[in-house]
Amino acid sequence: MDATLPEWHLLRGNYIDTATPMDHIVVASPELRIFHDPDRSALGVRLRLDRPRTWSRAAAMRHISTRVLVASGVHYAELYTTLPELHRAVYALVQDVVARLHEGERDCLRAMELSLADFEALVARSVQLSRERVVGLHGELMVLELLLDAGHDAIAAWVGPRRQPHDFRLNGFELEVKTTLANERRHTIHGLNQLTPSPGNTLDLVSVRIAPPGASGGASLDDRVAALRRRLAHDPATLSAFEASLQASGHEAGHPECAVPYAAAAPVQAIRIGTDFPCISHAWLAEALGVPATGRVAGVNLTLQLEGLGRPFEALDYGAADDQ
Incomplete structure (x- = not known):
């Protein structure tokens, strides 16, 4: 046969x-x-x-x-x-x-x-551990590395694995990281909470584009995890906190998807919600549809095309390291 x-x-x-x-x-x-x-x-x-x-x-x-x-x-x-x-x-x-x-x-x-x-x-x-989740976690760790480079307490700021509404929170800012393999900044939003800042915070949607690296090498998710472990090895408490967040995120060392290499396909971009893109919240939906109608909406997923919006991501835009 x-x-x-x-x-x-x-x-x-x-x-x-x-x-x-x-x-x-x-x-x-x-x-x-x-x-x-x-x-x-x-x-x-x-x-x-x-x-x-x-x-x-x-x-x-x-x-x-x-x-x-x-x-x-x-x-x-x-x-x-x-x-x-x-x-x-x-x-x-x-x-x-x-x-x-x-x-x-x-x-x-x-x-x-x-x-x-x-x-x-x-x-x-x-x-x-789906491919989509691996790609998303890849982007989160890229942003975590950028925050660490700027001197932020990025491990404590990585609150997404603790079932918080956004991925990072520091100095009055929240970061919702969205990562795509597409050749444009097209991202899926799962629920309106992802476009709504928590009270007292300013929200940026951080757009990450990655792609297969070709001949340039790149790094897999397992590679990024190993590099972060080496970087944090001098601080056992911080390393332990990183391991707990990593486990809560569903990382599975040796999983085939975690061994796939990726490289940055474009600079990381920050889109300010409420300025660069509207804050599409539950309150906005209630005003648009009327309160009785919103009770009939079980869930909202949006696909956003954000190419050309926002500014290059700069970790120092979120406060100096000694402000924490």
Whole structure:
């Protein structure tokens, strides 16, 4: 049995990251395809059925959708996710199905059902440290390094891991760090609290752009963590506080995503909320929609294009180190 499953980094770089459709035959007989639909952010697997059949357990899984479709009289079964954090897990599921076919299983759907038996654990591992979270943590540590360079008590200022509304707080300023792999400052805001300063504070959205380093080297998340540990080694209390925040952030040393190198793709930019960009708060929403209507809004996610806004990030703009 010949199988041609693209390597994950090629599939991600050539199709998912570039929002390019794909419908690729992995196994010709029995027919198994992997597909990517950028309009739905869907990544999944499509199986050709020898007769009309049904799933035995997949339909009940959270964030995983299934359907049976008929094209030119041929029945197909699909399993897919539209949750980007699960793309890597679905790819691993396809790998497992292909391995079962290599081992002699001739029924694609049965191979899928067997692979699904372990899928919930696979999903749990994938969600625990998604690529999106690694990229975000990468940006936070870049900003933390800049604050340390300016003499700030940056470890104490890194309050995001302690379930605070923003990533950093120091000298009456709050910093909400947003990191993107896009070639423009396009960031997703998860909830209006991310655009609202805490009482008595001034809020800056700090825009970080990173990219694969090419021949220039770059640094992985594990590299940044190791460098910070060396830097803080002389102060056991501060190092211990850093380790606690790192653990709360979900860092998992040795995770494949933590070994991927990145380099800065543009200077870090600071966008002042309320000056460079509006403060879109719950109070603003209540005024715009009316108080009764806001009770029907369960959540708000925004994608902002912030290219050209703000000023270059300067750590000394947030007070002198001896002000703390």
